[in-house]
Amino acid sequence: MSRDIQVEDVSMVFHGRGESVIALEKVSLHVATGQFAAIIGPSGCGKSTLLRLVADVMQPFAGKVTVGNDTPRAARQAHSLGFVFQGATLLPWRTVKQNIELPLDVVGRGSKRRSTRSTEELIDLVGLKGFDAALPHELSGGMQQRVAIARALILTPDVLLLDEPFGALDEITRQRMNLELLRIWAESGTTALLVTHSIAEAVFMSDQVHVMSARPGRIVSVVDVPLPRPRRLDMMRTPEFFECVNRVRDGLFGTELIDAAPRTEPVESY
């Protein structure tokens, strides 16, 4: 029951003290049903704002956002959105199990949306077996983020929105988590939209990378990633991967790249 995401000519203006900031200017993008898409851009380009428009946390100044055939509001009220925040955003007084089951408390335990997986299976899936009764502050950052992912999956979302979900983690944990996330995503078959500021992460994870520029925030290029699925870490050494990385980089830096030092082969680290 996955749905697509359609963003059409969306503009967003924030009114600050006496001055208005154009956060998004005529942004359009489409994520097909079941696809994994990434949005990448410098800080302040409005990528998180875009994600929040899809999640109905904010309303667009102009333009239209649809999730499937519905407005974001209807999609949200139908509980078909999963949102993973930057930083786990767990409730510190709830145990791991209770945090994962928070959506059930809101929607009702008998909800039709409830995942066919039990909470125990989800805990297992994100690799936290035995931590059911732990409180968030007893977990590492990576473990907390896994709880947040399990929480986003307990209601089988049609659309999974990820706002730099692993931004606070170290590189090594981050790659592991990305692999796990892809595995979970492939199993659930939902549409996923990831916001990130890591070029390699964007390319590695998605079918399509939307590159944004800042002030005003707009999409400057869309890079298709032809790498096969399931993704494996060794694919990051392939020419296809580098090609995509370079194209994303071109979109991000434009002419700056030519002005700078002679172009060399990209280094593998990011």
Place this chain on the structure above:
Amino acid sequence: MASQRAHTAVKRIFQVALGVGIFVLAWHVAVAAFAIPNYIVPTPTSVAQAFMANWSVIAGHAQFTLSAAALGLAVSTILAAALAVSFSANRKFEQASLPVVLVFRSTPVAAVAPIMTLFLGRGISTSIAVVTIVAFFPLLVNLMRGLAGADRNAAELLHVYGASRLQQIRLVRLPYALPYLFTGLRVAGSTAILGAMLSEWITGSKGLGKLILDAGEMRETELLWAAVITSVVVALCVFWTTSAAEQRLLRWKR
């Protein structure tokens, strides 16, 4: 930026003036409308008259309360700073004595005042001692926080630059601790006035506390109100000046 601050200050003064105006008006209307007898709630005008008539008496008493509070605060600040510095210099000393200090911290003014009366008799010295003691703990706690709060990285940076101990204190520790001193002074300031008035009350020595008590017992309602209002205004002034000073110094924290 500066003009905006001036603007908000003017706005704030205006708000306060408006609040006071509405209060006085409501007070007058209420007294008139419900025909409240003067001995229960006097009219604003009669209180103002009592204030004018007893101006020198009230000012004299207020002066005692204020000097007790100011002297006590000064002594307390010196003592608290000395203890906080020695705590930050010697961990063992801190571990041994801090719990005892914390036990005394929870001692209410109502317990301190009679003991001090026993020790120092029924004069202004008791008030000063009581203020010193009640003001001591908020000052100490905040100063300790300020001394401990200096950013480790900033201290290390200075160390890398080869700064001397004195330079470290001057460049990092003091600037960090100063705003905390004012936080402590703000909290201590309001308790200081209260402490001074409480001890005047229990010792019967000159001051606003005694004036209020006497006026209450003599059923001089107008004078009572004038004295109460004076004490509230004094307390509010102390609160506002210390918070303003604190906010100015704490600007970098936000």
Place this chain on the structure above:
Amino acid sequence: MAAASVPSYRTLATLWRPLVTGIVLLAGLEAMQRAGLLPVFVPSPSQVFNEIVKSPRIVTANLGPTAWKATLGYFIALAIAVSAGGIAILVRVLYGPIYNFGVTLHSIPIIATAPLLALWLGTGPQVQIIIAALACQFPMLVGTMQGLQAADERQRELMHVLSASRMQTLRFLLIPSAAPYLFAGFKIAAPSAVLGAITAEWAGADSGVGAMMLYALFSYDTPKVWLSVLLTCLLAAGGYGLVALVERLVVHWGHDVELAE
């Protein structure tokens, strides 16, 4: 869990040092008094203890009234402060006025209100109860106001994305995240209520620790003065301890916060 025994051992270790300090202090006081090194107005600990043994009634007859006046005032203030804080958060326009009203009430030296209230209400216990309430309202108001705003933006967005109703947001997010702040306020308020009740008793009361204190002070009954001081501290510390105990049970996720004073 095995880890649980470590902190309890540590509490023990931090406990014995001040305990030893306290015992040494008491013993030293006793010895010094017996040696005649202390001024006459400092009784030995045993003299104060003797007061209780001599007439236990003076303790029970005064401790009880003060305790219940302080408790009643405390709960009245709690109910009003928490409701007012809740309203301030719900109705934004009222936030400033409610807070400023709290500050103003707090800045009024409580003893200034006692003679006024005595004029209106007589010298019955109601004056002391009201003053106890006045003396302790502010930290509870601040705790409520700060606590109900403690949930961060992301947590609110989470509830929004889940389409939680207002009641659900209140129940699942706002109240639990407010709890540590509420208790921080409740804890500070407990000794203040005791202080309020006792000070009000100074202004005139038939019984209570404050009345006992004033009477002893005027009749130069030194041991009794010290006894009443001891009872005051006991009540204040007891109130604080009780609230801290409830906090331990309620805020079990061990989240320590500090109120902006």
